[in-house]
Amino acid sequence: MDAEIENRVAELRETLHRANYRYYVLDDPEISDAEYDRLMRELMALEEQYPALRRPDSPTVRVGAPPLTAFDTVAHAVPMLSLDNAFGEGELLDFDRRVRRLLETDDPVRYTAEPKMDGVAVELVYEDGRLRLAATRGDGATGELITENVRTIRSVPLVLRSGDGGPIPSVLSVRGEVFMGLENFRRLNAARLEKGEAPFANPRNAAAGSLRQLDSRVTAARPLEIYCYGVGHVEGLDVDSHYEMLLRLAGLGFRINPLVQPPGDVSEVIAFHARLMEMRPTLPYDIDGMVVKVDNLKDQRRLGAKSRSPRWAIAWKFAALQETTVVEAIEVQVGRTGAVTPVAHLKPVQVGGVMVSRATLHNADEVRKKDVRIGDVVLVQRAGDVIPEVVKVITSRRAGDEIAFVMPDRCPVCDTALQRPPDEAVTRCVNAACPAQVKARIRHFAAKGALDIDGLGAKLVDQLVDKGLAHDFADLFRLDADTLAGLERMGPKSAENLVAALHRSRRVDLSRFLHGLGIRHVGERAADLLAVRFRSLDALADADADALSAVEGIGPEIAWSVRRFFDNPENRKVIHRLLEAGVTPIPPPEAAPDADADPGASSPAAGKIFVLTGTLSTLKREEAKALIEAAGGKVTGSVSGKTDYVVAGESPGSKLDKARKLGVTVLDEEGFRDMIRAG
Numbered sequence: 001m002d003a004e005i006e007n008r009v010a011e012l013r014e015t016l017h018r019a020n021y022r023y024y025v026l027d028d029p030e031i032s033d034a035e036y037d038r039l040m041r042e043l044m045a046l047e048e049q050y051p052a053l054r055r056p057d058s059p060t061v062r063v064g065a066p067p068l069t070a071f072d073t074v075a076h077a078v079p080m081l082s083l084d085n086a087f088g089e090g091e092l093l094d095f096d097r098r099v100r101r102l103l104e105t106d107d108p109v110r111y112t113a114e115p116k117m118d119g120v121a122v123e124l125v126y127e128d129g130r131l132r133l134a135a136t137r138g139d140g141a142t143g144e145l146i147t148e149n150v151r152t153i154r155s156v157p158l159v160l161r162s163g164d165g166g167p168i169p170s171v172l173s174v175r176g177e178v179f180m181g182l183e184n185f186r187r188l189n190a191a192r193l194e195k196g197e198a199p200f201a202n203p204r205n206a207a208a209g210s211l212r213q214l215d216s217r218v219t220a221a222r223p224l225e226i227y228c229y230g231v232g233h234v235e236g237l238d239v240d241s242h243y244e245m246l247l248r249l250a251g252l253g254f255r256i257n258p259l260v261q262p263p264g265d266v267s268e269v270i271a272f273h274a275r276l277m278e279m280r281p282t283l284p285y286d287i288d289g290m291v292v293k294v295d296n297l298k299d300q301r302r303l304g305a306k307s308r309s310p311r312w313a314i315a316w317k318f319a320a321l322q323e324t325t326v327v328e329a330i331e332v333q334v335g336r337t338g339a340v341t342p343v344a345h346l347k348p349v350q351v352g353g354v355m356v357s358r359a360t361l362h363n364a365d366e367v368r369k370k371d372v373r374i375g376d377v378v379l380v381q382r383a384g385d386v387i388p389e390v391v392k393v394i395t396s397r398r399a400g401d402e403i404a405f406v407m408p409d410r411c412p413v414c415d416t417a418l419q420r421p422p423d424e425a426v427t428r429c430v431n432a433a434c435p436a437q438v439k440a441r442i443r444h445f446a447a448k449g450a451l452d453i454d455g456l457g458a459k460l461v462d463q464l465v466d467k468g469l470a471h472d473f474a475d476l477f478r479l480d481a482d483t484l485a486g487l488e489r490m491g492p493k494s495a496e497n498l499v500a501a502l503h504r505s506r507r508v509d510l511s512r513f514l515h516g517l518g519i520r521h522v523g524e525r526a527a528d529l530l531a532v533r534f535r536s537l538d539a540l541a542d543a544d545a546d547a548l549s550a551v552e553g554i555g556p557e558i559a560w561s562v563r564r565f566f567d568n569p570e571n572r573k574v575i576h577r578l579l580e581a582g583v584t585p586i587p588p589p590e591a592a593p594d595a596d597a598d599p600g601a602s603s604p605a606a607g608k609i610f611v612l613t614g615t616l617s618t619l620k621r622e623e624a625k626a627l628i629e630a631a632g633g634k635v636t637g638s639v640s641g642k643t644d645y646v647v648a649g650e651s652p653g654s655k656l657d658k659a660r661k662l663g664v665t666v667l668d669e670e671g672f673r674d675m676i677r678a679g
């Protein structure tokens with residue numbers, strides 16, 4: 001074979017491995033998605049043409065391999081243990097005392113503390129720097145071989161990286177947790193519901209179900225991620241502490257949770273627990289607690305293990321995010337797009353620190369499948385900020401007088417006959433003027449991610465629509481303070497404030513404006529992509545479906561939906577009235593030349609210089625710094641003309657005054673989080 005072709009294949013693999021690492025592990029891409037796709041296609045074509053060049057660690061294996069008939073099993077060289085649980089500070093202090101007694105010391109012991117990821121434990125075995133096999137935990141002694149499936153997870157290195165802090169170990173078994181992020185989980189479930197498939201009960205089940213597929217091409221299509229947290233059998237890894245080991249693993253190309261705490265004494269562990277509890281609802285993934293580990297590896301060996309758990313680590317578990325309660329009623333709710341969703345009204349119950357009194361039942365098929373009846377005792381759960389949902393009925397607690405739910409055949413709000421296309425799971429009210437839809441559209445338009453109209457809450461929107469003061473969102477800008485002051489729970493002052501807020505909201509980023517229009521399938525991300533590509537409402541309204549779907553990240557479904565929206569004269573009329581009322585969508589800033597090839601992929605924090613001041617309530621300074629750096633930004637100590645952003649927490653210092661003087665943009669904690677999330 002041609003040496004030139006072999007060289008090209010090797011070069012493509014190296015470039016794609018590196019691109020993968022930058023994108024999925026560091027979250028800091030170096031090449032555009034388009035460039036990546038082009039190189040990947042070239043490599044796939046070459047491997048197709050020259051099968052002798054195929055390798056199990058080629059980046060092309062991420063798309064999956066032909067299905068298996070069953071999983072083989074494999075013995076773990078070092079057993080995969082489980083963890084003892086501590087509930088509360090007292091039990092953690094007991095653990096610390098026990099550790100010190102066994103180590104025969106009165107000195108404080110240093111621990112690392114890590115989020116306990118709620119996913120599936122896996123072991124990845126590397127020989128001479130290449131992924132040889134991957135296995136589930138199984139019973140701890142033997143697991144199932146899921147190598148092909150794990151190869152499809154983008155943040156799992158297929159080949160280790162060298163040159164970062166030491167040689168590549170000859171044998172390296174790394175352990176970590178495979179999980180599915182909440183946003184991806186929601187999207188996957190929504191897609192399954194649309195197709196009439198059963199949704200996964202929670203992200204952990206989704207991750208487990210996706211990993212245990214005989215056909216790795218199914219796994220490849222599921223957005224799985226990994227955080228690595230330890231090692232099993234290793235040869236040639238020379239480290240003294242757990243934390244040092246994690247840093248080495250990061251250097252070798254593994255993804256480590258940036259929230260892992262450097263070693264500290266037990267009081268620091270307790271302080272981190274409090275912060276982690278606070279952060280929990282805003283994290284993009286589920287955690288079920290915190291893992292505390294003795295940092296010194298010699299001490300770990302001295303402490304050893306019991307039959308199923310080590311003596312050097314403990315899991316401090318959080319309160320469950322599932323509770324049981326009673327379904328008091330089932331009502332249907334009409335959404336922005338007319339989708340009619342059954343909602344269970346529950347006897348209020350605390351779930352993970354939040355009072356829950358309603359839970360979604362998704363659609364009629366789901367109610368039937370779960371057989372939820374009025375009067376049932378049910379298990380409800382919430383995960384992160386996901387809308388609470390009914391997991392299952394506790395049938396053993398049925399009395400026999402529970403009442404089955406029947407989907408109405410007319411809209412409960414406007415009495416239009418409901419429709420359900422035969423191939424869809426969703427029932428819809430097709431009357432676009434249905435007050436429930438109008439209200440939901442206006443709420444969406446006024447919400448934070450859109451025009452962000454301060455003081456225009458749900459109750460007020462209800463009144464405006466019910467009193468005929470607003471039929472669409474363009475009507476909002478005609479409201480005057482006198483009219484508003486006459487509404488319930490409004491006074492002259494709040495009416496004036498609202499008019500001022502409406503006035504302010506008229507200058508709005510094009511992307512937020514597009515998002516606010518509520519075009520089906522156009523969420524924040526699609527709105528961003530469209531705004532960056534078309535830069536004006538006119539250009540977007542005139543683009544044909546081909547031009548739309550040519551935008552990276554915009555599929556044919558979104559393209560058609562945008563087209564349909566602008567082809568509707570009613571929609572054009574509303575937009576016209578908005579513009580007449582002075583609403584001014586502002587195009588995004590021109591991209592820097594090098595970022596131009598890849599709009600949307602890089603974080604808004606990339607290349608920016610930040611200064612931190614004051615105390616943030618959910619983040620330590622080091623964590624905020626790590627987040628900024630992971631997004632490609634830089635943190636400096638003092639404010640100057642070069643500073644792009646000052647992030648100000650509680651009781652900020654003189655840096656804030658200086659920022660104001662120099663006209664530097666000041667972000668509060670929420671603004672900062674929004675920016676980091678936008679990446």
Ligand code: IVH
Binds near residue numbers: 137
């Ligand atoms: S260490 C011997 N660290 O929790 C120590 N486990 O109940 C073994 N888990 O099977 C585990 N995040 O699936 C460790 N940062 C973390 C973890 C973690 C999640 C899971 C893991 C393990 C289970 C133990």
